[in-house]
Amino acid sequence: MLTRRPIVPNVIEINFQAGHLLGCNVYLVFDDSEWILIDIGYEETVDEILELVRQLDFPLAKCKMILTTHADVDHAQGLAAAKRRLRTRIGAHPKAADLLRRGDALQTFAEIEPQGIRLAMPPVEVDIELSEGDTIDVGRMRLDVWHAPGHTDHQLAFRLDNVLFCADAIFRDGCVGAIDAHHGSNLVDCAATLRRIRDSDVEWLLPSHGPIFRKDPELLGATIGRIEQYQHMADFGTCAVDWPLIDEWEREIAEGRLPP
Numbered sequence: 001m002l003t004r005r006p007i008v009p010n011v012i013e014i015n016f017q018a019g020h021l022l023g024c025n026v027y028l029v030f031d032d033s034e035w036i037l038i039d040i041g042y043e044e045t046v047d048e049i050l051e052l053v054r055q056l057d058f059p060l061a062k063c064k065m066i067l068t069t070h071a072d073v074d075h076a077q078g079l080a081a082a083k084r085r086l087r088t089r090i091g092a093h094p095k096a097a098d099l100l101r102r103g104d105a106l107q108t109f110a111e112i113e114p115q116g117i118r119l120a121m122p123p124v125e126v127d128i129e130l131s132e133g134d135t136i137d138v139g140r141m142r143l144d145v146w147h148a149p150g151h152t153d154h155q156l157a158f159r160l161d162n163v164l165f166c167a168d169a170i171f172r173d174g175c176v177g178a179i180d181a182h183h184g185s186n187l188v189d190c191a192a193t194l195r196r197i198r199d200s201d202v203e204w205l206l207p208s209h210g211p212i213f214r215k216d217p218e219l220l221g222a223t224i225g226r227i228e229q230y231q232h233m234a235d236f237g238t239c240a241v242d243w244p245l246i247d248e249w250e251r252e253i254a255e256g257r258l259p260p
């Protein structure tokens, strides 16, 4: 048996517990009677993760469900395998459920043709569709479900007391999950989700990549400012809401103006 090394009370992060990087963060939330996982990562690491869970003395039969923050391949590819092994249920946002059931390769980033990325995305049935305001009991504990769109339209975050499992909404360096039109990203929603996190009384952020960190309103403010700039920049293509230069150009055309 291995010694449990919780990162906050009742929460183990699998990469930290393993002492080496396996992939995206996989959180195990436990009480005496049952436990859940938040995300599972790639298929090739499922066996190692479940073996670690077993060595930590969590009976596999006591897994209540696997929650999915969003349907990206690096978070969700292993869901089908893990569901089979654990005979458990999968919880996800309805829009994520649709992608997971179809094994969608494009919106999940499993296939990015210009970069030669072509990964498997095994279809998996979602058993519990989760939306804003839902709650999930883990023994005597309760998780609140937040709809946290921005990186994707279907991203979920989960609140447990003063802790927020914030998915790809923000990382310790102030970066956010990839902004990509084909992925269903939305800059206005992204900023709104960050404002919600900033204005909440959550104290700790447990993201889906990188270390956990204490919520810092200054860091969040800087990221919100950056995302608000992106909303008016051509760099972000159809994710931008407008492009002020084109409005200026239109005026200059109408006036027949040339550079002085």
Ligand SMILES: [Zn+2]
Pocket (backbone or CB within 6 Å): 024, 072, 074, 075, 168, 177, 208, 209
């Ligand atoms: Zn991610």
